[in-house]
Amino acid sequence: MSAPNHNHSIDMQELDRMRPPDEARAIIARHLTPVGSEHVPILDAGGRILAEDIHAPEDHPPFPASTMDGYAVLAEDSSPWREIIGTQHAGAIIDAEVTEGYTVRIMTGAALPPGANAVVPVEATELMEDHVVIHQEDVKSGENVRPVGSDLKQGTLVLPKGTRLGAPEIGLLASMGIDPVPVARKPKISILSTGDELVEPSDHQPLGPGQIRDANRFSLATSLREEPVEITWIGMAPDRREDLETLLRTRLAEDDIVITSGGVSMGELDLIKAILFDADDVQVHFRRLYMKPGKPLNFATHDSTLIFGLPGNPVSSLVTCELFIKTAIRQMIGLSADKIDRPTLRVTLLEDVNPSDRIEYQRGVVSVGADGRLVGRNTGSQISSRLQSFLGINALLIIAPRESVYRAGEQVSAIMLAPPYAD
Numbered sequence: 001m002s003a004p005n006h007n008h009s010i011d012m013q014e015l016d017r018m019r020p021p022d023e024a025r026a027i028i029a030r031h032l033t034p035v036g037s038e039h040v041p042i043l044d045a046g047g048r049i050l051a052e053d054i055h056a057p058e059d060h061p062p063f064p065a066s067t068m069d070g071y072a073v074l075a076e077d078s079s080p081w082r083e084i085i086g087t088q089h090a091g092a093i094i095d096a097e098v099t100e101g102y103t104v105r106i107m108t109g110a111a112l113p114p115g116a117n118a119v120v121p122v123e124a125t126e127l128m129e130d131h132v133v134i135h136q137e138d139v140k141s142g143e144n145v146r147p148v149g150s151d152l153k154q155g156t157l158v159l160p161k162g163t164r165l166g167a168p169e170i171g172l173l174a175s176m177g178i179d180p181v182p183v184a185r186k187p188k189i190s191i192l193s194t195g196d197e198l199v200e201p202s203d204h205q206p207l208g209p210g211q212i213r214d215a216n217r218f219s220l221a222t223s224l225r226e227e228p229v230e231i232t233w234i235g236m237a238p239d240r241r242e243d244l245e246t247l248l249r250t251r252l253a254e255d256d257i258v259i260t261s262g263g264v265s266m267g268e269l270d271l272i273k274a275i276l277f278d279a280d281d282v283q284v285h286f287r288r289l290y291m292k293p294g295k296p297l298n299f300a301t302h303d304s305t306l307i308f309g310l311p312g313n314p315v316s317s318l319v320t321c322e323l324f325i326k327t328a329i330r331q332m333i334g335l336s337a338d339k340i341d342r343p344t345l346r347v348t349l350l351e352d353v354n355p356s357d358r359i360e361y362q363r364g365v366v367s368v369g370a371d372g373r374l375v376g377r378n379t380g381s382q383i384s385s386r387l388q389s390f391l392g393i394n395a396l397l398i399i400a401p402r403e404s405v406y407r408a409g410e411q412v413s414a415i416m417l418a419p420p421y422a423d
Contacts, residue, residue, distance in 0.1 A: 018290035039180035048183035059149035072116035119144035162336035184333040262312030293384035313384035347376035364397035394418035
């Protein structure tokens with residue numbers, strides 16, 4: 001006997017209620033499951049999310065080290081003449097002790113030889129055969145020396161769990177001998193474009209009647225790869241229900257996130273919505289959003305797999321991916337809470353903007369004005385089929401619904417996708 005279909009017992013009016021974006025994000029957050037962790041070679045850890053707190057396993061530097069080329073001396077020795085008894089290179093230790101009247105030539109990064117407590121830079125000295133004349137007066141103990149643990153103290157927290165690993169973080173891990181590195185597993189994602197009207201961009205034949213080249217899955221994949229994910233399958237399926245159901249079943253068994261593009265509106269062949277609703281083991285959580293673009297977004301779950309049925313229009317698809325799917329990914333991989341959301345800033349409009357009857361996310365360009373204020377403008381026509389409106393943007397301008405036009409000089413919030421441009 002099949003399990004009862006939970007979707008058929010849902011209040012349809014509530015299921016199709018247009019939910020504000022923040023409510024939708026909260027629903028998604030309640031139903032996602034954090035991915036596990038794995039250890040990867042340090043050269044493969046860039047861009048990944050740290051799965052454990054990293055504490056310094058030892059002091060760094062583990063020895064007092066010279067910060068410049070020069071001569072290791074005893075600071076208390078007031079004699080300007082010193083006999084050179086050896087040379088200390090980085091990575092080696094010579095068998096010599098510095099006492100009054102003696103010195104060791106030392107290179108940057110090398111360990112201070114026994115007895116020495118300061119380094120006089122080479123430019124403050126004069127070499128005389130096997131002696132050196134110190135021209136610097138009042139040499140202080142510890143001068144030009146990095147003390148033990150001055151960079152990292154053993155046991156201190158260096159990198160907290162949830163850190164995105166960039167170049168400096170990888171360098172720190174290497175300096176501490178952390179290899180392999182514990183990181184969050186990459187969520188497995190499949191992307192499916194639906195529609196018999198779609199043809200491959202690699203098909204160079206002239207378009208037939210009613211045909212268009214599929215752009216969505218390529219733009220979605222590129223956007224998603226800004227996060228540490230594994231795209232396990234990407235392709236097209238025709239608008240035939242049996243084929244779609246078979247493909248979806250296969251992907252639901254393999255992936256953490258299944259993304260479909262198209263097939264979620266009100267048309268006769270918009271099958272994704274019907275397939276999700278009729279499946280006994282899929283729970284649909286909402287189907288419409290109080291926003292533009294992206295109103296017909298379906299969100300459902302199958303066990304721990306998240307299912308996003310995105311609109312077919314390319315702008316709607318990219319905006320909803322940015323606002324909902326990438327946010328969910330950052331939560332699943334355990335990115336630190338303060339980095340989950342893009343920064344939101346207040347900007348002054350440079351031009352009049354017409355509001356919609358819903359919250360609208362207009363593609364925008366934000367820059368720093370001559371007076372230091374942040375100013376913004378949209379990219380022209382904001383219809384959801386015009387992918388060109390994304391070119392050159394660094395923000396999504398949040399235009400709340402209202403009766404009157406937003407006039408130039410008014411302020412709105414902007415979700416920053418990249419830093420502001422210089423005006």
